[in-house]
Structure formats: C-alpha cells, structure tokens
Amino acid sequence: MSSHSATVTTSRISPARARGFGIFFIFLAVAMAVLFGMGSGPDSATFGLNGPDQFADLPTVEIPAAGTAYFLAVVAAFLGGMQLARGFGHRIYLVLGVVVFLFIFAFLVWATEDNSLNLYGMLQSTLLRAIPLTLGAISGVLCEKSGVVNIAIEGMMLFSAFMGVIIGSASGNLWIGLIGGALAGGVLSSVLAVLSIRYRVDQIIAGTVLNIFALGITSYLTARVLVEYQNLNNPGTFRQFSIPIVSKIPLIGPLLFRNNILIFLTFVLVGAVWFGLNKTRWGLRVRAVGEHPKAADTVGINVQRVRYRNVIMGGVVAGLAGAYLTLGSVGRFDENMTAGKGFIALAAMLFGRYNPVGAFGAALVFGFAESLQNKLAILNVGISSELLAMAPYLATLLVVAGVVGRTRVPAADGVPYVKE
Amino acid sequence: MKVELRGVTKRFPGVVANRDVNLTVSGGEVVALLGENGAGKSTLMNVLFGLYEATEGEIYIDDQKAEFSSPADAIAAGIGMVHQHFMLIPVFNVIENVMLGLEETKGMGRLDEDKASERLLSLSREHGLQVEPYAVIEDLPVGVQQRVEILKALYRNADCLILDEPTAVLTPDEIRDLIGVIQSLKDAGKAIIFISHKLKEVLEIADQIVVLRRGEVVGTTTPSETNEQELATMMVGRDVQLEVSKTPSEPGTAVLRVTDMHVRDDREVKVVNGVSFEVKAKEILAIAGVQGNGQTQLIEALTGLRKVESGNVTLGDEDVTGASPATLFKMDVAHIPEDRQADGMIGAFSIADNLVLNTYRERPFSKGILTDRSAIQRSATKLIEDFDIRTPSARSPASTLSGGNQQKMIVAREFTHAQRLLIASQPTRGLDVGSIQYIHARIVAQRDEGAGVLLVSSELDEIMALADRIAVMCAGEIVGVLDRADATREKVGRLMAGVRDEAPRPPSPPVAEGEGS
Ligand SMILES: Nc1ncnc2c1ncn2[C@@H]1O[C@H](COP(=O)(O)OP(=O)(O)OP(=O)(O)O)[C@@H](O)[C@H]1O
Ligand SMILES: [Mg+2]
Numbered sequence: 001m002s003s004h005s006a007t008v009t010t011s012r013i014s015p016a017r018a019r020g021f022g023i024f025f026i027f028l029a030v031a032m033a034v035l036f037g038m039g040s041g042p043d044s045a046t047f048g049l050n051g052p053d054q055f056a057d058l059p060t061v062e063i064p065a066a067g068t069a070y071f072l073a074v075v076a077a078f079l080g081g082m083q084l085a086r087g088f089g090h091r092i093y094l095v096l097g098v099v100v101f102l103f104i105f106a107f108l109v110w111a112t113e114d115n116s117l118n119l120y121g122m123l124q125s126t127l128l129r130a131i132p133l134t135l136g137a138i139s140g141v142l143c144e145k146s147g148v149v150n151i152a153i154e155g156m157m158l159f160s161a162f163m164g165v166i167i168g169s170a171s172g173n174l175w176i177g178l179i180g181g182a183l184a185g186g187v188l189s190s191v192l193a194v195l196s197i198r199y200r201v202d203q204i205i206a207g208t209v210l211n212i213f214a215l216g217i218t219s220y221l222t223a224r225v226l227v228e229y230q231n232l233n234n235p236g237t238f239r240q241f242s243i244p245i246v247s248k249i250p251l252i253g254p255l256l257f258r259n260n261i262l263i264f265l266t267f268v269l270v271g272a273v274w275f276g277l278n279k280t281r282w283g284l285r286v287r288a289v290g291e292h293p294k295a296a297d298t299v300g301i302n303v304q305r306v307r308y309r310n311v312i313m314g315g316v317v318a319g320l321a322g323a324y325l326t327l328g329s330v331g332r333f334d335e336n337m338t339a340g341k342g343f344i345a346l347a348a349m350l351f352g353r354y355n356p357v358g359a360f361g362a363a364l365v366f367g368f369a370e371s372l373q374n375k376l377a378i379l380n381v382g383i384s385s386e387l388l389a390m391a392p393y394l395a396t397l398l399v400v401a402g403v404v405g406r407t408r409v410p411a412a413d414g415v416p417y418v419k420e
Numbered sequence: 421m422k423v424e425l426r427g428v429t430k431r432f433p434g435v436v437a438n439r440d441v442n443l444t445v446s447g448g449e450v451v452a453l454l455g456e457n458g459a460g461k462s463t464l465m466n467v468l469f470g471l472y473e474a475t476e477g478e479i480y481i482d483d484q485k486a487e488f489s490s491p492a493d494a495i496a497a498g499i500g501m502v503h504q505h506f507m508l509i510p511v512f513n514v515i516e517n518v519m520l521g522l523e524e525t526k527g528m529g530r531l532d533e534d535k536a537s538e539r540l541l542s543l544s545r546e547h548g549l550q551v552e553p554y555a556v557i558e559d560l561p562v563g564v565q566q567r568v569e570i571l572k573a574l575y576r577n578a579d580c581l582i583l584d585e586p587t588a589v590l591t592p593d594e595i596r597d598l599i600g601v602i603q604s605l606k607d608a609g610k611a612i613i614f615i616s617h618k619l620k621e622v623l624e625i626a627d628q629i630v631v632l633r634r635g636e637v638v639g640t641t642t643p644s645e646t647n648e649q650e651l652a653t654m655m656v657g658r659d660v661q662l663e664v665s666k667t668p669s670e671p672g673t674a675v676l677r678v679t680d681m682h683v684r685d686d687r688e689v690k691v692v693n694g695v696s697f698e699v700k701a702k703e704i705l706a707i708a709g710v711q712g713n714g715q716t717q718l719i720e721a722l723t724g725l726r727k728v729e730s731g732n733v734t735l736g737d738e739d740v741t742g743a744s745p746a747t748l749f750k751m752d753v754a755h756i757p758e759d760r761q762a763d764g765m766i767g768a769f770s771i772a773d774n775l776v777l778n779t780y781r782e783r784p785f786s787k788g789i790l791t792d793r794s795a796i797q798r799s800a801t802k803l804i805e806d807f808d809i810r811t812p813s814a815r816s817p818a819s820t821l822s823g824g825n826q827q828k829m830i831v832a833r834e835f836t837h838a839q840r841l842l843i844a845s846q847p848t849r850g851l852d853v854g855s856i857q858y859i860h861a862r863i864v865a866q867r868d869e870g871a872g873v874l875l876v877s878s879e880l881d882e883i884m885a886l887a888d889r890i891a892v893m894c895a896g897e898i899v900g901v902l903d904r905a906d907a908t909r910e911k912v913g914r915l916m917a918g919v920r921d922e923a924p925r926p927p928s929p930p931v932a933e934g935e936g937s
Contacts, residue, residue: 280525281523284516284520288512292507295508297471298507300492419471
C-alpha cells in the first residue's frame, strides 16, 4: 500500500518521448553492433572476477568479443522494440539504465579483446570514485528538495577536506578529524542558508562566492601553513574492515563489504535519505516546502526553519564527502583537490532526478567513466585513451540532454519565501 | 462556535486595506462578504487566518481574545480557509495534501497514509465531498481540487470555514455541488464566511450579507431584505447598470477564419477535434461551454502558446497557423489570457511596467534604445484612472494588487493597442459587478470601432450580454452555432451539456449529394 507515496519519481511520459526512448535504444543497439561487433577481431576477452579473501575463487571468464557485442546489441534492440510496441511505462528509466549498461559493457568487451582485464579492480575503483560524488549529490538533494539551490557543494567539499586534515592531524584522531570536516561543511552551508533564506541573496551568486572563498582560503593556507608544517598534513586514513561472512562472498563480498567506515556510511545515507524523503513526515514537509512554500505555510509549517535545517544538513553531508577525499582515501590535502567533483556531484543529482538512489546510480556511471580512463591506457587499445574516455561521458551527455530531458525540478527551487 | 473580528485595521504601505472592521459569524450560519475588487475582503480573511497581522483590532473566538501570529494558531483555534488561489501542492496526491502539517505516523515518523485516508473518506462521505485519495492534484479538475481544499480544512476540525471566491473558477454544475456542500456544513453547525462577486449565489445561500467598500463595512443586510441591484449599489457607492447597452451588430468581412483545427493538451490527449468557425469584423463571437471542453487549448493554439496539430488559421488573407504571439501582436491581435498570474503579468514588475509589456518597444514609450519613463508613467496613470485599478501608486509591484485588480490591469493593457481582433478568455473572471459592466462596455466599444471579437466564457450571463453569435463547444467540438436573437439560456445550456439540436440545420452552402463527389 505504501507504494502510493512515491510520487516524487512518477512523472508522465508522453507518447512522443516514449517513442524517443525506443528509437534511442535501437540506435544504441545498432551502434553496438557496428562499432563493437564488426569492430572486433576473432579473439576473446578475458575477465578476472576475484577480489581478496573469498570463500572460493570464481573461474576466469573468457568470452568471444564480437559474439558478445552482437548478443548485447540484440538484447538492446529487443528492449527498444518492446518499448516501441507497448512501452515500459514509468519503469522506463530503469530500462534506460540497463541499456546504457549493456552499451558500456559491450564497449569494455571490445576494448578487452585479445587481452585480459580484472573486472573486480575496475568495479572497486568505480565504487571508490562514486563515493564522494554520491555524498555530494545527496547534499544537493537535501538542499534543493527544500527549495534552496546549492552550487557550493564543491566549495564545501574542498573546505571540509582541508579542515578534516588539519583537525585530524592536530588531534591525532581520525574521528575528530571527520567530525571537524563535517562541521566545517555545516558552517559553510550555514552561511549559504543565512544569505539565501534570510537575506534572499541570489542563490547562484551566494554559492559561487562560497566556492571562490573555499578555494582561496584553502590554497592560501596550504601554501602558508601545510607546506611549512608537514605534520599537519598527515592524519592517516580510516582503515578498511570486513563485515564477517558476507565479505567472503565471491566478487560482491570484497566489493561491498570490505571497505572503510565512510563507504559504509554512504550506503546507509543513500537508503536513509531516500526513505526519509519519501516515506516520513519530515520528507513530506521538506518536499512541500520545496514545491509550494506558501501552501506549506498555510498548514502551519515553518518554511524557513525547514530550509535552514535542510541546508545545514546538506552542508554536513558535503563535509563528509570532503572528509572522504582526505581521511577516507589519500590521507593528505592538496591544493584544489576536489577539482570539480562537487559540480559532477551536482550533475549526478540531476541525472538521478533528485533521488538519492538515482544519484548513487548516476555517480557510479561517472565513477566508471573515470576508472575506465585509467584502465584503457593499460589495455593498450588503438585509440588514444583520452579520446576513448570521452565515450561514456558522451553517452551520459546524450542520456541527460536528449532522453531523460526535463527532470522535474522542485517548483520553488531557488525561490526565496517572503511571508507578507 | 462564534468568531468575531473587532475593530480590525490593516495597513499596507500606502493603503489602508481594512479600516475598523467588525464582523461576527456563528456556528450554523453563512455570512457572505461582498465588496468591489480591492475592497479588502481577502486581506481581512488573511488576518483572521493568521497570515497577516492586523495593524489594529482584535479577534475573539467564543468571546475569548485570540492572538494569531501564524496560520498554525488559527488552525488550532478551529479556523480553516480555502484561498482564492488554491494552496495545494500539484505533485502531491490528495492524501498527502490533506494530511500535510498534521500527519498520521507509525513508528520512525513513517507516514500512515491508510489511516489518514480512512479519516478523509469518512469526512468525505459525511459532507458529500467525493475524492479519490490517491489521485495526484495536478490531474484533477478545479472543482475537485476545491473539494480537497475544503476537506483539508475539515480534516483539521475547522469549525469556521472561510471560502474566498470559491465559485469564480467553477462550472455551473460544480457550483451546484458546492452550494449543496455549504448547506450540509451549515447543518453540521459550522460557521461559514463566503466571498463572491456573483450576487445571485450570495442571495441564495447567505444568512447575513456584509458589504465592504474601500476597506470599511458599509452595510449589513439579509437576502430577504435586499436584491441584486441594491447590493451592487451598496458595493460601488453609486447606481450601477447591470446590463450593457448594445446595438445590433453590422458584421463586416471575416477577420479570423479557423478551419478544421485539432489540438492536443499537455498529456497529448486530443482535446480540440476539428473545430471550424469565423469571426467577422464588428461582431462578437462568443464560445460558450463548460470549462474543460477544449476552449483553453483552442485559444492557446490560436494565440501561439500551443502547437496546432492540424488545421488552418487565417487572419484576413494571411495564414497565421502556429504564428508566434509577437507576430500576432504586430498584426494587431490583442489577447486577454485566461490564467492571468501565469500568462498575463510579471508580479515583481511595477504596475506601470506591466501596462507597457506589449508596447514598450514602440513610441512614445521608447526613444532609440532608451525607454521614456515619464511617458510610461503618464500612460499608466491614465489607465489606472480609466479602468479604476485600485492601487496606491503605479510604481507598486503588480503582485500587491487584489485578484480582480490584476485582471483589470491586464485588460487595460490589451485595450491600449489598436485592434483588428480581440481574443478575450474569461475577461471578467473574479471581477466585481461595476468592473464587469465597464469591461463589457469597452468590449462592445471595440466591436463598434471595427474589431472582431472572439470571447470565451463559461459564464452564461456574460455570453448572453455580449454575444452577437454564440458557438457552443462541448467535448472538443463545436456542437452548434446560434444567432443571439435565436439563443435562449435554455438552448445554450442544453448544447453546453452536449445535447445537439434535434434537427440539425443543413450545412451551408449545401453540397450536392451523390456518389463520386
Ligand atoms: N501584500 C500586499 N502589499 C500591499 N498592498 C496589498 C497587499 N495585499 C493587498 N494589498 C492591497 O490591499 C487592498 C485590498 O486587497 P484585497 O486582496 O484584500 O482585495 P479583495 O477585496 O480581496 O479584492 P478581489 O475581489 O479583487 O480579490 C488592495 O488595494 C490591494 O492593492
Ligand atoms: Mg480577493
């Protein structure tokens, strides 16, 4: 019965758009057949599937490159045909995800022809790269669902990555560093909240100012302080640990259940924020405030308070994203180390249609694209790896611009609420 | 329950919206609040609902003084309000809208929709307010949305219900239903405050009538002591003519010709199905019909706001099928849109700027690349005067105007431009009797000066008062065209309900029958 409440993600799909999806699927199928099927030689692609410390190892998979590409193309074409014939209704976005995945997989098989690739390593690096993007996207979801645009995720991540390192190193305690980083994100987002909610400053401008501030202050302090006192830039990293038993399941076990605390926390947050937004009183009120603040006001909801709370929560989550980059990953701060991740997180939020689970999926796509770039160099494909690495981004761009098209933005997103 | 406003004054910068107003309503009673556009009705109700804070004065509930600093306080005191512009969240379903702010939960703050829906359905049965709990608001017709608004108030145990112009957007059938609901609420002992510009309705359901003029109470009466004419006079402060005087039309050549037009709505459902008609110079063609029968999309397609699926539109000799609003404007087509807040104005702009939205590029408002502020200001002052737009200044933001005055502003702007064709959708929705009379007279004057007028209205009174010919639209088709002289309310009403003429007239010019044609 509770399925009724998931109105956030239901949006009508016009016949023209439904047809567009079908045609797009078939287009991808043809591309797969031509590029990866005809483009492959007679050899096989070999995939390793094993991580460390499993119950048993999986056999190495060896599949014919051309045949696999044709097979995947047929599956994609079949899904396209189904869509044209009767349509998948609102499940279309899931199907879209499947088809895009098929395409990427076909690409990978083609690239691996006459070669071998450890798929486990690839998936692991995908996940690790997706983590900060996911956290950043969740930060965006929290803010924008309540009606405040947050383009300062980048700045918040950078600032808290920095603060996490300093506080963690100075206190000698990673946990204190993590809390410090999260709070640093919260502080920066409080500034965003006050500027945009209380003083109704244009939210894009406020966010931009915060980004510039974060970059400026961290660069300055890196040059001035961290270079001199190297021990302030050495907090160590959270160790990974295994969840007993499940971590020994081949492939999935080490991939999902052998990680550090911040990654587990991200998994929990994805589920918790989705659940909170869609199933609870808190979420209903947040969405109401983001859609129609005046209506929320007339039923006695304190619009400003809801917005403050969400923006600050969003800042804390962006803070975790920043702390992950340093304390959860490389263990040191470098100037401008976020390098646009906060903006990619924003794209993941949009691609994920303001849904934490969707955003996680989108972050995985972006994460995969990044790790692909590294792997392709090793595989030694004929084309320059930079050029190849563009392919998944191109696919994403196509999907975002042409097929997913209009995401339903919260109606009052970015609009300050004035009472009288 | 007894609700009392004592000596309420509400000032906005430059305006006194309410001055020393006293108003009492008790359980089991319907009080109608009447007044011109901008008289201060909505403001007064917003004070009672805690949205505005009164500058002076007090609110008493059952003889106890009450302080409302937010709607939450008013709701807690048993007051519910259905706003002039609905306060529903379009992407939420009925249950979510109804329980918002007063959610049923089960463990961990999880929403309990089933429990809420049980309560909603029992209320809905009790008062004859049918709704589908899991339907999404944006898919529902306005009449049903309004039921949701009423249920929302009842769900909060409102004993006093404020209805701000509830009938302005309803179809005649929906108005019937609403009046039944109000009767049932009254019998259940609720106190009701009802705001409307439709004097007939007011006389039908009110127990008490309170008239506001320029923020002050100018009279209190009961339906048995008064009549429409007297109420109109009381509201306006002078005698008003309720009928427009109009000479028979002398139609000229066709200005607008629409042939076999097909249009789809946002959900790709075909809502205009092969409509053809023409509007001649110096005539008013009215499209009558219950709202939601394709009129809205037809007009949007004609004015370049929606795609024409197939068919042909010509203006004079030129093909204007799918022409943009700007092109049509250059060809002297004026348009008064139906959804004034969305399509007709920019709320944050001043009234003066809104009045030149269509002409600011032309002389005298523009000199080279600069605009002439003083010319704009002068023209605005004149229009505000002519159309009786109630505002402290032409520089006030348009969003501070009362609902009816926003409408007058848009109408004034569209009339400033030389016209060949005037397309007016519901031009007097939400206007008071005096303003309706004035705008009707202006429309007739436009016609007499040679313009063709295409009027769309769901008000039968308006159709009968203005039309030279009446085309009735039902389910996306024109089901009959009548000359004003042949049209009676009954005939038009029957056509609107979809009952076609018993003996359809042969199409003219007659086509030879036979094979091979
Ligand atoms: N927020 C505001 N700021 C400034 N002036 C306002 C504001 N709201 C209303 N007013 C002014 O107060 C007066 C009363 O407006 P109100 O909306 O109460 O009229 P109304 O009687 O409801 O009219 P209508 O029948 O057109 O809805 C108008 O002159 C309006 O311009
Ligand atoms: Mg009003």
